[in-house]
Amino acid sequence: xxxxxxxxxxxxxNHKTFEELVxxxxxxxxxxxxxxxxxxxxxxxxxxxVFISVFQSIHTFKGDSKLSTWxxxxxxxxxxxxxxxxxxxxxxAFLQPFLKNEDxxxxxxxxxxxxxxxxxxxxxxxxxxxxxxxxxxxxxxxxFLLHKTEDLPYSEIAQIMNVSVSAIESLMVRAKQNLRxxxxxxxxxxxx
Amino acid sequence: xxxKEQWINxxxxxxxxxxxxxxxxxxxxxxxxxxxxxxxxxxxARMIWITTCLLxxxxxxxxxxxHMLLPKKEQKNELYQLSSELIHKNSFNxx
Numbered sequence: 001x002x003x004x005x006x007x008x009x010x011x012x013x014n015h016k017t018f019e020e021l022v023x024x025x026x027x028x029x030x031x032x033x034x035x036x037x038x039x040x041x042x043x044x045x046x047x048x049x050v051f052i053s054v055f056q057s058i059h060t061f062k063g064d065s066k067l068s069t070w071x072x073x074x075x076x077x078x079x080x081x082x083x084x085x086x087x088x089x090x091x092x093a094f095l096q097p098f099l100k101n102e103d104x105x106x107x108x109x110x111x112x113x114x115x116x117x118x119x120x121x122x123x124x125x126x127x128x129x130x131x132x133x134x135x136x137x138x139x140x141x142x143x144f145l146l147h148k149t150e151d152l153p154y155s156e157i158a159q160i161m162n163v164s165v166s167a168i169e170s171l172m173v174r175a176k177q178n179l180r181x182x183x184x185x186x187x188x189x190x191x192x
Numbered sequence: 193x194x195x196k197e198q199w200i201n202x203x204x205x206x207x208x209x210x211x212x213x214x215x216x217x218x219x220x221x222x223x224x225x226x227x228x229x230x231x232x233x234x235x236x237a238r239m240i241w242i243t244t245c246l247l248x249x250x251x252x253x254x255x256x257x258x259h260m261l262l263p264k265k266e267q268k269n270e271l272y273q274l275s276s277e278l279i280h281k282n283s284f285n286x287x
Contacts, residue, residue, distance in 0.1 A: 183200045
């Protein structure tokens, strides 16, 4: 079904169309949330929130982008909101081990995130990479993950993040530079 | 140095070929349950309490303000005396 037809059906509260949309886009939304949140339960919750938001606010969709682009944007927003909320909760936690010094060295926390979709032989390295990704600024993290885990072109990432393609190129360059620095720090501490 | 760079490059490429995991097969059912329960929900009790407290505070403030603005008994008497004197003076001038 084409986008226009789907949007019309969703606005008319057609449950069958909505069910098909959920079935079709759930893997993309879940994978996006999973990369950002690095926790399967949180990603499940965020995915639910995304589709509820789609159902409730479809009347606000102006059709100036693809429906999937709009839904990706909601997924990114919801995931980043959840990250901010968790950080706020942590700030008030009484017990918080000091893990990071002021030079921005690699945080070596107890748990690593093993993405279920990563190839078996890459699981350990990918877990280290995800730990480094987690320390990137939100916009660099988002651009990098949308490109690497969702295989989206820069043009679509630019639409999702509402910035120019050159801004995405710049974010990717900075993300890779920061990741190299963090991985180098990890290597110095653990792999030598 | 070369070994380090190679390790870093391999780490950066470790997400190549990543697959999308299967999501929750009951997602749609859960979403519809939540949407339907949101429809059935009445005004939450918390909202009622907050509104009641706000109305109470506004009422108390209003009563307090009116009480402060109303002239007191002594002030009323002074005003009455002053107005009587003025009337008396005016009537004296005409006479």
